[in-house]
Amino acid sequence: MFTSLRSRLWLTYFLIVIMVLAVCAIGLIYALRQSPLLYRQVINQIDVSSELLVRRLDSIVDLPTERFILAFQNESRDIDANAALFNHDGQFLVANITGSEAALQLIAKQIDFNAQDGTDVDLFGGGERNKDWFYTVRSIGDNYYILTAIIKPVFQFSAIVKDEFMSPLLQAGAIVLVFAFFISLLISNWIALPLKHITKSAEALAEGDLIEIPLEGPKEVQQLAGTFNLMSTKITAGAQSQREFVANVSHELKTPLTSIQGYAQAILDGTVESKPAIDKAANVILIETNRLHRLVMDLLTLARLEAGTANIQHSEVHIQALLVNMLDKFSIQAEKQSIQMQMDHVPDVVIMGDGDRLAQVFSNLIDNALKFTPENGQVHISAEMVAKNIMIKIADTGLGIPEVDREKIFDRFYQSETSRKYGKKKGFGLGLSIAREIIQSHYGNIWVEDNAGQGSVFVVKLPIHRNKS
Ligand SMILES: Nc1ncnc2c1ncn2[C@@H]1O[C@H](COP(=O)(O)OP(=O)(O)OP(=O)(O)O)[C@@H](O)[C@H]1O
Ligand SMILES: [Mg+2]
The missing domain is CATH 3.30.450.20 (PAS domain)
Structure with missing residues (x-):
């Protein structure tokens, strides 16, 4: 019966009024007993x-x-x-x-x-x-x-209260209850109206729409509305990013699959007959399959890192040795592209982490630097200690990254317009998302520094475990 906020408020007021009237009646009997008035x-x-x-x-x-x-x-x-x-x-x-x-x-x-x-x-x-x-x-x-x-006359006090005071008390009670009804109406509207907005917004959210709830009513309800707005925005953004993700994955899968399908079909129906043509077709199929394999592996890594289920090792990693290895690994590629790659002295510090994962981060950063730097350019690796962290910088003299893209490039599948057109080697736009996840799981940070249009500078900050130098 008393299920709504309004009726419960009114019931509360009713009980309070009854209690106050009862206390008044008892107080009157007591006061009359003591008073010489009668x-x-x-x-x-x-x-x-x-x-x-x-x-x-x-x-x-x-x-x-x-x-x-x-x-x-x-x-x-x-x-x-x-x-x-x-x-x-x-x-x-x-x-x-x-x-x-x-x-x-x-x-x-x-x-x-x-x-x-x-x-x-x-x-x-x-x-x-x-x-x-x-x-x-x-x-x-x-x-x-x-x-x-x-x-001395004997008075029946309860009778006096009943005869003399009961009716004014009841009248006062009735008036107060009428007031209480209107006040409960006002207060319940004050509380319930914002709650109704929240319900409406929740229903809209279930339909995929985002309705901003105005912050009104009591402080607690306003906090709830604020939190709900935040949650709605996040859910909507999550749903949007999921849609984009599926679209991106489908898009990335489509091109290699079409090409594999085409060449396989050509081999099967005899369109390509000669040995060199068959070899070429098989080679394309292999390249595209490798590309698909890399895409699937990257997606898997990203999913595991985001879900926190990636098995991150925690052992000592020597940053100097790691970067020297990277330099060796990419030196041939740099030479081929006529890019000069150099590394300053790197402090010999040890951090706790997963060497293979960190190698994956620096591989991607150097790979990007080489990919987006034209011939005769430079890639420069340096590192310095700042407080209890090591800051590793990978700078290049390539395309550079416009300010609007500096945060976006860490999003999944994001590739800037300029780099897309430049495209020496087509990537998926997943490398930096994976890098950020890996660095964050090492309690570090990764960002792009402003370089006034002179190429790009990527900075990786990692907490030092031990300093050997
Ligand atoms: N050194 C750089 N110079 C200019 N642009 C860069 C540089 N590094 C990254 N970018 C931009 O950031 C985008 C995302 O980089 P990311 O490493 O995530 O992807 P990718 O290299 O395109 O592909 P993937 O790494 O998956 O093979 C790049 O496509 C490019 O637009
Ligand atoms: Mg990359």
Whole structure:
């Protein structure tokens, strides 16, 4: 029943209002019990009655006792309280209401007439038949005391609260509940509206659309909306990159497969007959198959690195030896392309990592440098220690990389327009993505430095494990 935010809020307010009203009612009963307010009328009545009696009898106080008693009886008949006359020894003389004598005498017995100042109304507990009495004592002349008393009325406090206060309390409660209804409406809208936006955006996301949620409502909901926006953007970007990935892979597979298919078909149906033609066809098939094999291996490596399942060794790698090997490996290729390759002194440091994977990174960087540098160009390898890292630079005097492409070239399959056209040797655009993954798994970093259009400079930063030099 109370499933919506609004109804639950309202239920909460309802319970709070009921609780507050109950506490008010209990507080009222308690306050009334303590307060002299309810007895004020009785106390006044005693005050007025005793004052009246004293005034009426003051002038005839010198009459003989018998006549004074008679006068007291006459004058106190219409008084609205029990009154009794006592002589100065505290001896009971007469009472105005027949039947009250015993009770008044009991009070008189317990109190000291002389100590009474004649104005206070006091309470006498446990009088006749265990009743409480309000009373006051006034002296009149030198010989008499008048005791005026009324039984303390017994109130049913819960009945008073019920009769007098229940209806205003309930009315106030009803008004507050109406207000609570509107407030719960406002608050639930404040919270629920942004939540509805999130739901809508989630539904749209399931359909493949991206809807930005406005940041509104309480702070927590705003945080949720912010996180949701971030998640949506990432999911959309992920889906987009997956689509692009599939398109790129398909594209890269298509060309070699078409060529393999064509040559195989030609051999089969006898279009190519001569030995040299068959050899040429078989050679193309082999080259394309090798290319396909490299593509599949690169994709596999990248997938494993991205998933963190690539088996990265952690052994000591001597950076100097690694780079010298690289230089040897590419020297023939550089010579063929008439590119001068040189290496500065490299500090002899050891890092912890996977030698083969790091060799793959530098192979790709030097391969790129040779690939995108025209004849008579230069490739320059250098390294320096910066704090606890070694920074290895591979600079070339080739095409260079425009600023807009400096981050993109690390994306899968990305090849810059200029390099595509230049294309000495067609790559897949996967080498740098693999390199970044490998370097990051070694807690390092790789980036392209600004080289003011004078070729490219790639920097690899790796944490040093040990310095041997
Ligand atoms: N030294 C460089 N000079 C100019 N452009 C470069 C250089 N290195 C990389 N690039 C650009 O970055 C792109 C991506 O490089 P990456 O090594 O990832 O791919 P690739 O060399 O084209 O192919 P693959 O490495 O998969 O065989 C290149 O296609 C090229 O556009
Ligand atoms: Mg490459």
